[in-house]
Amino acid sequence: xxxxxxxxAYRRFPLVLYRFLPLIVAxxxxxxxxxxxxxxxxxxxxxxxxxxxxxxxxxxTLGPTFIxxxxxxxxxxDVMPPEYxxxxxxxxxxxxxxxxxxxxxxxxxxxxxxxxxxxxxxxxPISGASLGQVYVAEYEGRDVAVxxxxxxxxxxxxxxxxxxxWSMPLISRFVGQGQAFSLDNLTEEFDRTINQEMDYGRExxxxxxxxxxxxxxxxxxxxxxxxxxxxRRVLTMEYVPGTKISDTDAxxxxxxxxxALATTLQEVYLQMIIDxxxxxxxxxxxxxxxxxxxxxxxYDFGMSGYVDSFVQEKIVDFYVAIANQDIDxxxxxxxxxxxxxxxxxxxxxxxxxxxxxxxxRGEDVDQYRVQQVIEQVESxxxxxxxxxxxxxxxxxxxxxxxxxxxxxxxxDFDFIDVATDYLEDEGYLEETAERLxxxxxxxxxxxxxxxxxxxxxxxxxxxxxxxxxxxxxVNIEDDENVIDRLARRLSYSILTAVGLLSASVIYSFRTQxxxxxxxxxxxxxxxxxxxxxxxxxxxxxxxxxxxxQFTRQSMRERERRQGRESPGVxxxxxxxxxxxxxxxxxxxxxxxxxxxxxxxxxxxxDGRR
Numbered sequence: 168x169x170x171x172x173x174x175x176a177y178r179r180f181p182l183v184l185y186r187f188l189p190l191i192v193a194x195x196x197x198x199x200x201x202x203x204x205x206x207x208x209x210x211x212x213x214x215x216x217x218x219x220x221x222x223x224x225x226x227x228t229l230g231p232t233f234i235x236x237x238x239x240x241x242x243x244x245d246v247m248p249p250e251y252x253x254x255x256x257x258x259x260x261x262x263x264x265x266x267x268x269x270x271x272x273x274x275x276x277x278x279x280x281x282x283x284x285x286x287x288x289x290x291x292p293i294s295g296a297s298l299g300q301v302y303v304a305e306y307e308g309r310d311v312a313v314x315x316x317x318x319x320x321x322x323x324x325x326x327x328x329x330x331x332x333w334s335m336p337l338i339s340r341f342v343g344q345g346q347a348f349s350l351d352n353l354t355e356e357f358d359r360t361i362n363q364e365m366d367y368g369r370e371x372x373x374x375x376x377x378x379x380x381x382x383x384x385x386x387x388x389x390x391x392x393x394x395x396x397x398x399r400r401v402l403t404m405e406y407v408p409g410t411k412i413s414d415t416d417a418x419x420x421x422x423x424x425x426x427a428l429a430t431t432l433q434e435v436y437l438q439m440i441i442d443x444x445x446x447x448x449x450x451x452x453x454x455x456x457x458x459x460x461x462x463x464x465x466y467d468f469g470m471s472g473y474v475d476s477f478v479q480e481k482i483v484d485f486y487v488a489i490a491n492q493d494i495d496x497x498x499x500x501x502x503x504x505x506x507x508x509x510x511x512x513x514x515x516x517x518x519x520x521x522x523x524x525x526x527x528r529g530e531d532v533d534q535y536r537v538q539q540v541i542e543q544v545e546s547x548x549x550x551x552x553x554x555x556x557x558x559x560x561x562x563x564x565x566x567x568x569x570x571x572x573x574x575x576x577x578x579d580f581d582f583i584d585v586a587t588d589y590l591e592d593e594g595y596l597e598e599t600a601e602r603l604x605x606x607x608x609x610x611x612x613x614x615x616x617x618x619x620x621x622x623x624x625x626x627x628x629x630x631x632x633x634x635x636x637x638x639x640x641v642n643i644e645d646d647e648n649v650i651d652r653l654a655r656r657l658s659y660s661i662l663t664a665v666g667l668l669s670a671s672v673i674y675s676f677r678t679q680x681x682x683x684x685x686x687x688x689x690x691x692x693x694x695x696x697x698x699x700x701x702x703x704x705x706x707x708x709x710x711x712x713x714x715x716q717f718t719r720q721s722m723r724e725r726e727r728r729q730g731r732e733s734p735g736v737x738x739x740x741x742x743x744x745x746x747x748x749x750x751x752x753x754x755x756x757x758x759x760x761x762x763x764x765x766x767x768x769x770x771x772x773d774g775r776r
Contacts, residue, residue: 175326176333183330186225190218191337212250219254226258231297231320232327234258235361239353242564246353264295269318270302277398284396285313298324298365298469303406310406311393314367321365328358364469367402373445373471374404380443386431388464409456409464413575423461426580429573432463433585436569440562441479442593448472448561450569472561478504482562483595490587494520506559652703659700666693 197208226237240247241255264270267290271281278284287305293312294301298320302313335354363369371392378389388407396403410417412432418425432455439446447454449470456464474482481504488496494517501507507516573580590596666689674686 173326173329175322176329179326180330180333183229183327183334186229187334190222190225193218215248215250216254219251222251223254223258226255229327230323231317232324232331232361234297235364236331236357239357239360242560243353264292264300265317267291270300270315273318273400274313274315277401278396285311288313296467298361299367304403306393306396306403311396311403312390312406313396314402314404316365316367316400324361324365328361331357360470366399367397367469368399370469370471371397371402374468376445377439377443377447377465377468377471380438380445381435384435386462387435388458388462390464390466407456407458407464409458411452412455412457412463412572413452415576418457418576421457421459421461423457425576428457428461428463429576429580430585432569432576433573433582434589435463436565437586437589440474440565441483441595444474444476444479446472446474446562446565448565450565450572452572452575455572470561474562478559478562483590486586486590487596490583490590504559506563656700656703659696659703662696663693663700666690666696 197210223237226233237255237258241252241258243252247255270292271290274281274284281288285304285306286308289303292300292302297317299314299316302315304311304313332354371394374389374392378391381387381389388409390405390407393403393405410421412418412428415425418428432450436446436450447465447468447470449467454466456466458464481500485497485500485504487493488500495513497520498507498513498516502509570580570582573582587596670686670689670693673682673689
């Protein structure tokens with residue numbers, strides 16, 4: 168099987184490369200306008216949207232594996248720019264169904280003859296997805312839904328996974344170190360996720376766990392799996408028909424209270440994430456329906472995830488901080504969850520978060536959307552070279568998609584109000600207060616201990632200073648090889664100067680005719696050094712630092728560039744020398760939010776930053 172997968176990967180690789188070649192060439196030209204040399208190219212936000220649409224079409228053309236890859240990429244703002252996230256978020260896992268004879272072969276290989284395994288079987292699928300399709304059948308006198316893995320999908324997925332892994336070194340050349348690390352992590356995550364989704368045995372276990380967690384909830388319907396008719400490639404479960412949750416006209420005709428429905432949906436996901444630690448991770452309207460009694464039906468548990476207790480606690484802190492408009496609390500929670508770099512300029516980030524909350528308040532200060540706060544954070548996340556944890560990416564995505572469904576049901580739906588009520592009913596607000604009191608107590612103890620230990624240490628340091636015996640060790644981090652480039656510039660300068668000086672001396676004091684040719688030869692040999700010297704000064708240096716940071720200085724530079732250029736296009740040339748700031752950091756943040764300048768300046772610069 169390994170040999171067959173390898174052969175299939177070798178045969179498919181040229182097709183994949185051909186499909187992605189236009190984007191690869193475009194990104195290469197962004198870095199060097201004429202591919203091998205020249206300055207970088209300016210790329211507008213509109214051009215990024217166009218490229219994202221080309222990428223979307225390419226993923227759809229290449230089939231199931233790449234469709235799933237696009238869905239994963241749409242949840243990774245640390246890997247993709249905001250324009251790509253917006254376009255890929257529309258990617259639907261909906262493809263034409265496989266012919267019945269092929270599905271029948273898979274079904275009978277797992278359960279035996281269809282006529283013996285089921286009392287009746289409708290061969291027309293009711294839905295088709297990239298990895299499997301669903302049929303309706305009858306088993307022991309009741310209707311069941313039978314989910315069958317697509318024939319040959321495992322071999323295709325494994326071949327495509329090899330191609331993706333082979334392509335990573337090439338793709339990594341067009342991005343920065345932070346995004347390259349995230350891409351490597353994304354490849355491992357995608358391999359694990361798509362294999363889990365193809366394993367219907369795992370999906371059945373997740374279905375049973377979540378169903379058990381809501382066994383006492385009369386407002387939720389989760390289908391019951393049929394174990395004796397389920398395997399790793401076939402999943403049989405109770406068939407529960409309903410009305411699509413986004414069909415508001417039909418819900419109104421049924422007399423369903425849409426506000427209560429939205430509240431129930433939000434509380435269900437809060438329970439999954441905060442209380443249970445296991446959640447349904449694909450809540451788009453196609454996977455949510457409503458019974459005639461107004462109960463919510465959940466379908467398709469292939470994409471699901473876990474949340475550990477530490478992350479659950481930080482999510483509670485995040486919700487509580489938003490409810491209390493505690494900016495420092497929001498930033499602390501994001502840093503501790505790993506979704507925000509600890510090296511970020513907290514003052515600037517505080518301004519961004521304040522603006523985000525103020526922007527969504529409107530006239531009523533109590534009405535604001537956590538989705539817009541998260542979108543601001545996601546836009547900022549891409550500016551940092553950080554790794555977004557897998558399940559946190561799913562949690563962030565679930566939060567935005569669920570709120571979108573809730574707003575569709577009720578345009579005045581207030582997520583914060585519902586979340587606050589839920590946290591209060593479950594006692595989380597009291598627990599948070601108690602935890603803060605304990606933390607304050609520990610800080611008082613630490614401060615008291617420091618009063619006794621710091622003065623002797625400080626006295627010792629002052630004695631060393633007085634004796635001129637104080638030694639300070641400084642370690643310079645040069646991840647960008649700045650010192651090496653400076654050394655090369657110095658070498659090129661010396662060689663160029665020596666060559667030109669030698670040629671000038673020989674030409675000026677020539678005694679024989681061939682001395683002219685010697686001088687010309689020296690000049691010719693010196694020209695490459697002069698070219699390398701010129702090019703080294705055309706390359707932008709990022710300074711001695713471990714990794715780029717989102718700082719006030721970078722905001723001022725972006726603000727100055729924005730003032731010099733037309734909207735939507737950001738200069739990729741060398742940064743101007745530092746100048747006195749024209750306003751406060753808050754004013755800079757306001758300008759960036761209002762003009763839309765808080766975006767990666769170009770696809771090429773995305774990589775360098």
